[in-house]
Amino acid sequence: EVQLLESGGGLVQPGGSLRLSCAASGFTFSTYTMSWVRQAPGKGLEWVSRIRGSGSDKGYADSVKGRFSISRDNSKNTLYLQMDSLRAEDTAVYYCAKGIHALVTAPDYWGRGTLVTVSS
Amino acid sequence: EIVMTQTPLSLSVTPGQPASISCKSSQSLLYSDGKTYLYWYLQKPGQSPQLLIYEVSNRFSAVPDRFSGSGSGTDFTLKISRVEADDVGVYYCMQSTQLPLTLGGGTKVEIE
Numbered sequence: 048e049v050q051l052l053e054s055g056g057g058l059v060q061p062g063g064s065l066r067l068s069c070a071a072s073g074f075t076f077s078t079y080t081m082s083w084v085r086q087a088p089g090k091g092l093e094w095v096s097r098i099r100g101s102g103s104d105k106g107y108a109d110s111v112k113g114r115f116s117i118s119r120d121n122s123k124n125t126l127y128l129q130m131d132s133l134r135a136e137d138t139a140v141y142y143c144a145k146g147i148h149a150l151v152t153a154p155d156y157w158g159r160g161t162l163v164t165v166s167s
Numbered sequence: 168e169i170v171m172t173q174t175p176l177s178l179s180v181t182p183g184q185p186a187s188i189s190c191k192s193s194q195s196l197l198y199s200d201g202k203t204y205l206y207w208y209l210q211k212p213g214q215s216p217q218l219l220i221y222e223v224s225n226r227f228s229a230v231p232d233r234f235s236g237s238g239s240g241t242d243f244t245l246k247i248s249r250v251e252a253d254d255v256g257v258y259y260c261m262q263s264t265q266l267p268l269t270l271g272g273g274t275k276v277e278i279e
Contacts, residue, residue: 082268084216092208092216092259094268106266109168147221153206153263155227157215 049073049156051143056161063133063165069126069143069158077101077121080146082154083128085139085163095141096128097152106152111137133165169194169262173271180250181279188274190243190260197240197264204263207236207245210273211256219258220245252278 055067067083082097096107096117105117116129126143140162144154170193180186196203207220218227220236223243233248247254255278260271 091257091273092210092261092270094261094270097266097268108267142215147218151204151263152266152268153204153221153261154216155218155221157217159215 049145051145051156051158053141053143053158053161056141056163058164058166059133060167061134061165064129064131065133065163067128067130067141067143067161067163069128071124071126071143071145074145076119076124078149080149080152081119081126082144082146082152083117083126084142084144084154084157085137086142086160087136087139090139093139097146098126100149130163133163135165137163138165139163168267169196169265169269171260171262171269171271173258173260173274175274176272177275177277179277179279180247182252183249186247186250186254186276188245188258188260188276190238190245190271192241192243192262194265195240196243196262203239205236205238205243206261206263207234208259208261209254209256210259211253214256216259247276250276250278254278 052070083095098117114132140160142160143158145156147155208216210216224236257273
């Protein structure tokens with residue numbers, strides 16, 4: 048059974064940093080593209096970033112480019128999202144999501160999410 | 168980036184009746200490999216999104232056959248043949264043909 052467990056969310060001041068983690072199990076983690084997708088309170092879904100299985104190829108939404116960095120540790124089956132220069136508009140539930148196939152970014156399984164609140 | 172536009176914004180359906188959601192993309196979603204990377208998700212109240220349909224018309228594991236997807240190019244449709252109470256939530260279309268991945272604004276389905 049695929050399981051994705053996010054952690055690291057919380058309250059942070061504007062301009063601050065936070066690192067999210069996603070512990071994965073139930074599949075061969077190193078094989079799959081992984082993504083972060085967020086959802087602001089009461090709003091729709093927004094794709095944030097993705098990383099290929101090898102970690103060599105990464106992509107970002109324009110709204111986070113230059114501020115967020117995605118990475119993974121295949122030895123620990125863990126996905127990360129380093130978030131710097133946080134803004135109020137980054138407030139959202141952040142979901143970790145597994146790609147359908149090795150080279151397909153679109154998710155099939157999603158975690159339960161972790162809430163990030165950016166506020167002074 | 169590819170803009171995804173869903174209609175309607177909301178839908179109120181009598182149980183047992185059909186429902187249809189439209190998703191239009193600002194560019195063709197046909198990729199150079201011949202596949203069209205259009206997906207449908209349902210986010211039930213208080214839950215994470217769940218995959219219903221991948222690559223336009225393929226039902227994901229354990230998705231009931233009352234859900235079907237169709238379309239090509241820039242026009243796509245999700246149909247529910249007979250809506251059940253468990254189908255309530257917000258439906259999203261998503262494209263992964265081109266980065267950034269983009270999603271429609273969502274269609275909220277309620278039961279009358």
